[in-house]
Amino acid sequence: MRKRIELLAPAGSFEALKAAVANGADAVYLGGKNFGARAFAANFDHEQMKEAVRYAHLSHVRVYVTMNTLLNDIELQNALKEVDFLYETGVDALLIQDLGLYYEVSRRYPDLELHASTQMHIHNLEGVRSAKKMGLRRIVAARETPLPLLKEMCREGIEIEAFVHGALCVSYSGQCLLSSSLKGRSGNKGVCAQCCRLPYGLYDEDAQKEIPLKEKYLLSTHDLCELQDVPELIKAGVASLKIEGRMKKPAYVGYITRQYRQAIDAFYAGENYVPDEETLENMKVLFNRGFTDTYLREGKAEELYAQSQPNHRGVLLGTVESVQGHRALIRLTKDLQQFDGIRFAGSEEGMILNRLYAAGKLVSSVKKGALAGIDIDFKVRKGEKVYKTSDSLLEASVALEGVYKRLPLDLSLQGAPGEPLTLSGSCDEVQVSVTAEAVLERSRNQQLDPQKVRSHLDHFRDTPYELRDLQLLLPEDTFLPVALLKELRRQFVEELNEQRLSRKRTPYTYPELPDLSVPALAGEITEYQEAAQKALHPSAFYASEDPEEGDYLLLPVIAPDSVYPEREKIIVSEPGGLFLQREHKIASYTLHCLNHSCLRFLDRLGFEAVICSSEIHDPEWESFAGEERVKRFVYGRRDLMNLKCSPLYAYPGEHLSLLSGKMHLPLQKKKHRFVLLEAMPYRAEGEGYRRYTVEKAD
Numbered sequence: 001m002r003k004r005i006e007l008l009a010p011a012g013s014f015e016a017l018k019a020a021v022a023n024g025a026d027a028v029y030l031g032g033k034n035f036g037a038r039a040f041a042a043n044f045d046h047e048q049m050k051e052a053v054r055y056a057h058l059s060h061v062r063v064y065v066t067m068n069t070l071l072n073d074i075e076l077q078n079a080l081k082e083v084d085f086l087y088e089t090g091v092d093a094l095l096i097q098d099l100g101l102y103y104e105v106s107r108r109y110p111d112l113e114l115h116a117s118t119q120m121h122i123h124n125l126e127g128v129r130s131a132k133k134m135g136l137r138r139i140v141a142a143r144e145t146p147l148p149l150l151k152e153m154c155r156e157g158i159e160i161e162a163f164v165h166g167a168l169c170v171s172y173s174g175q176c177l178l179s180s181s182l183k184g185r186s187g188n189k190g191v192c193a194q195c196c197r198l199p200y201g202l203y204d205e206d207a208q209k210e211i212p213l214k215e216k217y218l219l220s221t222h223d224l225c226e227l228q229d230v231p232e233l234i235k236a237g238v239a240s241l242k243i244e245g246r247m248k249k250p251a252y253v254g255y256i257t258r259q260y261r262q263a264i265d266a267f268y269a270g271e272n273y274v275p276d277e278e279t280l281e282n283m284k285v286l287f288n289r290g291f292t293d294t295y296l297r298e299g300k301a302e303e304l305y306a307q308s309q310p311n312h313r314g315v316l317l318g319t320v321e322s323v324q325g326h327r328a329l330i331r332l333t334k335d336l337q338q339f340d341g342i343r344f345a346g347s348e349e350g351m352i353l354n355r356l357y358a359a360g361k362l363v364s365s366v367k368k369g370a371l372a373g374i375d376i377d378f379k380v381r382k383g384e385k386v387y388k389t390s391d392s393l394l395e396a397s398v399a400l401e402g403v404y405k406r407l408p409l410d411l412s413l414q415g416a417p418g419e420p421l422t423l424s425g426s427c428d429e430v431q432v433s434v435t436a437e438a439v440l441e442r443s444r445n446q447q448l449d450p451q452k453v454r455s456h457l458d459h460f461r462d463t464p465y466e467l468r469d470l471q472l473l474l475p476e477d478t479f480l481p482v483a484l485l486k487e488l489r490r491q492f493v494e495e496l497n498e499q500r501l502s503r504k505r506t507p508y509t510y511p512e513l514p515d516l517s518v519p520a521l522a523g524e525i526t527e528y529q530e531a532a533q534k535a536l537h538p539s540a541f542y543a544s545e546d547p548e549e550g551d552y553l554l555l556p557v558i559a560p561d562s563v564y565p566e567r568e569k570i571i572v573s574e575p576g577g578l579f580l581q582r583e584h585k586i587a588s589y590t591l592h593c594l595n596h597s598c599l600r601f602l603d604r605l606g607f608e609a610v611i612c613s614s615e616i617h618d619p620e621w622e623s624f625a626g627e628e629r630v631k632r633f634v635y636g637r638r639d640l641m642n643l644k645c646s647p648l649y650a651y652p653g654e655h656l657s658l659l660s661g662k663m664h665l666p667l668q669k670k671k672h673r674f675v676l677l678e679a680m681p682y683r684a685e686g687e688g689y690r691r692y693t694v695e696k697a698d
Contacts, residue, residue: 005234005241007264008064008161009257012246013042017052019254019398020061021405024261027062029095031246032086035067035079035190046085053089057501058464059405060428062092068117070188070613071098072620073595080104087112090501093137096120097174097188100597106135106510113137115161116575119188121174121590125152126562126576132158133579135510138239142172143224144644146298147232149560154237162233164226165256166244168292168304170196170219171641171676175557175590177614178640181678182660186615188592196220196641197310201659202651205666210659211651215307218647218658222306225283225291227275230263245287251395252286258398259283285315285391294645301645314389317342320382321371327357328380329371334388336372337365341390349378350389407464411492412471413453417442417478423488427465430499434491436484443479448472456485463493513604557590558642558673571611578605589614589633596623599630614638640665641676 009020011030020028030052031043044052049065056063065086071079076098083105086094093113096102097120105114115138116122116131123142131139138159141150145162153160169176180186183193196219202211224244226233233241241264243256259279266273275283284291290313294304318332328344336342336356343350357373358366366372411425417440424433450472458467474480555564557573564570568583573590587593587602592613602610607629612621614633624630648656648667657664663679 002237003239004268005264006062006239007257007260008240008242009253010166010243010245010248011052011253012248013250014044014048014052015250016246016248016253017056019250020257021056021059023254023258023398024405025061025257027064027092027240028056029064029066029242029246031066032082035069035071035075035082049086049091050089053091054501057090058497060407060464061405064093064095064115065091066095066117067101068095068097068119069190070186070592070594070615071101072616073623076100076104076595076597080108083109083112095140097592098594098598099591099601100593100595100599102134102136103597103601110509116140117174118142118163119174120575121172121557122575123172123558124560124562124574124576125149125156126559126564127574128153128156128158128160130575130578132156133511134513140242143168144172144295144560147229147236147296150233150238150296151236154239159239160237161240161242162238163224163244164230164233164241164260165224166248167289168221168224168295170221170647171643172558172673174592175642176640177638177678178676180615181638181640182663188613188615195660198660202648203657203659203664204653205655205657207657207659207664211653211656214650217307217310218305219641220289220306220310221304222290222292222294223288224293224295225288226293226296227259227263227283229293229296230260230273231267234264234267248287249395251398254398255282255286255394281315282391282394284313285388285394287312289313301647301649304645305647305649307647312389314341314343314387317386317388318372320344320380320384320386322382323376323380326376328374328376330374330386332366332368332370332372334368335365336368336388337392338363339392340388342374343387343389344378344380345385345387346381347378347384349376349380352390405464406466408468409460409465410469411457411467412473413457414473415440415478416475421480421484421488423492425492425496427496428500430496432492432496432499434488434495436488438484441479443477447476448474448478448480453480453485456480456482457489459486459489460493463497465493465496513601552584552586554588556671556673557588557639558644558670560672572607581606584608586631587611590639593630594620599624599627603629637678637680639675640678643674643676644672646674 006026007024008027008029009025011017011020011028017028032049033043033045053063067079079101087109093115095115095117097117102114105112114136116136118140122128122131122139123144128139138161140161141153143163150160150162176187178195179193182195185191185193199216200218202213203209241260243260245253259275263273289306292303317334317336318330320328321331322329338353338356341350341352355375356363356366358370407427409425409427411423413423415421420435420439422433422435453472454470460466552569552571553565553567554571555573555577559574559576562576564577564580570582571586571588572580573588585607587607587610589611593599593602593610594613594616599610609629609631611631611633621632657666665679666677668675668677
């Protein structure tokens with residue numbers, strides 16, 4: 001029988017962790033203070049991490065830690081120290097992107113699960129097969145993966161995890177350099193500036209003619225919502241359903257987790273789950289940019305993008321009926337409470353309602369249909385739409401019903417006057433027995449009352465347990481002091497917790513990687529002429545997707561069909577090509593080699609040369625001095641984004657560019673993708689990168 005699907009929830013803070021556990025998560029993913037792709041979440045220091053793992057494991061919830069950023073040699077050494085700590089702490093798995101980190105951890109800790117983060121850019125069957133050969137336990141599939149391809153991936157004998165809810169990246173994850181190029185903040189380092197949510201101008205390819213825009217947030221997408229797709233994802237064989245949201249409030253995490261829990265449980269109960277309107281509206285008020293499942297269903301581009309507004313939309317609350325001085329009167333279509341959040345559509349001004357009025361008086365709530373008075377210090381127009389962006393009552397209702405989700409506990413009390421009292425029980429296949437030091441006495445005036453004994457013993461509110469069955473193996477004239485029962489219960493819970501937490505890891509060993517003899521470099525790699533003329537770094541070379549005979553063929557970075565030409569000289573651009581057997585193969589910069597461990601891993605796979613990630617900086621590059629096989633991308637126009645759906649679906653013309661500041665970013669259509677190109681070729685020079693911003697792209 002197939003294992004039940006896992007529900008995986010985000011935990012950007014301890015309160016979010018509690019919300020996830022209390023509302024039905026089977027596993028949580030969270031990050032430490034470093035090495036995670038959400039550097040701006042609260043995250044967990046070492047003491048908090050220990051407590052988080054203990055808390056989750058007592059509730060039968062697995063803990064996956066994100067270490068899914070790219071690492072230079074120094075960062076990698078520090079990351080391995082962090083892995084040492086996490087291994088000892090007992091985390092269940094690490095999510096990783098860096099191939100060097102994989103290489104080191106798989107050898108150091110062969111029994112520690114490694115999951116391929118979506119940042120590893122596994123988007124095709126060959127990528128899945130590569131991960132399986134590497135011994136990875138699970139793959140987080142690219143968000144762009146359609147349902148038919150997900151089904152094929154699930155038949156490859158490795159766990160597939162799929163995103164089902166939350167924010168979408170417009171570019172294939174791990175292949176976005178936009179933030180790094182425009183803002184100097186790398187998404188591959190966990191500090192993405194979210195340039196996809198910024199406004200852009202639109203021009204022709206030569207940046208000479210401006211094109212009037214219908215909307216200005218051209219790269220902004222709707223949020224993912226696949227609540228109604230849960231049955232098909234389970235049938236497809238997906239191992240885990242993942243909710244995005246480590247930057248979200250605990251109430252969001254709890255409520256969204258609860259809805260997907262209900263959908264999963266309904267499927268296994270043979271019921272048809274359809275979320276009602278109230279549920280969908282609550283999901284929207286907690287956070288939404290509009291919902292879509294376009295990628296899964298292979299829908300149209302217009303179903304993917306949210307180009308009118310890049311931030312939280314909320315739900316329509318009402319309309320401004322009049323403005324009286326510094327007070328706006330809103331005719332409500334929904335109930336409104338003090339401390340709710342609202343936003344005016346015209347001015348885009350938002351606020352939390354510390355004061356709320358009805359008929360000129362301060363009130364705590366106003367019913368729909370009535371007029372609500374709001375103090376304002378900005379201009380508001382009559383007829384302007386008003387949206388609710390947070391609901392204080394809803395957030396309060398996502399209560400943590402106890403500290404843990406409950407596990408059934410079967411207990412027995414055994415003893416007799418003149419003997420010590422013993423409390424025994426089982427939970428989660430663990431048997432525990434504790435005995436009091438004091439001996440029992442006979443009762444002088446009343447018989448043992450089983451109901452009272454149960455009521456005194458049944459106080460597990462601050463534990464993971466709930467009492468299911470209690471057997472009393474005691475004479476009726478036994479006297480049971482309440483204090484003795486409480487102390488014995490405390491000892492029992494402590495012992496049970498320790499035994500449940502002391503379980504060893506599931507034995508697992510990573511397969512031995514091939515140890516190939518690396519061939520000599522196959523002659524000279526054709527240098528990029530203009531780069532050579534500028535006397536840049538001698539390791540610069542030119543790679544083409546349409547090369548001359550005898551040159552290296554640059555394989556595409558997006559290859560959902562897993563089709564690779566039968567050329568003997570190739571440059572591999574994505575994980576699906578890692579194990580290709582060719583006479584001569586080179587690793588492209590899009591495989592993101594930043595450290596010597598990654599280099600050694602690629603050596604083992606027979607790569608004769610490796611082009612370092614274009615996100616390498618001069619000090620990092622110097623560490624590769626003397627490594628003849630290591631090349632550096634020093635000149636050329638990089639792909640800043642690889643998009644599955646064109647953001648310019650509403651605009652005619654094949655050759656267009658986006659304007660950001662003074663940089664025009666051409667958009668080109670290629671096989672299986674749309675590519676947002678760098679405005680000007682960049683080159684490595686001086687400290688780090690020197691970037692060029694010009695009015696016109698060359």
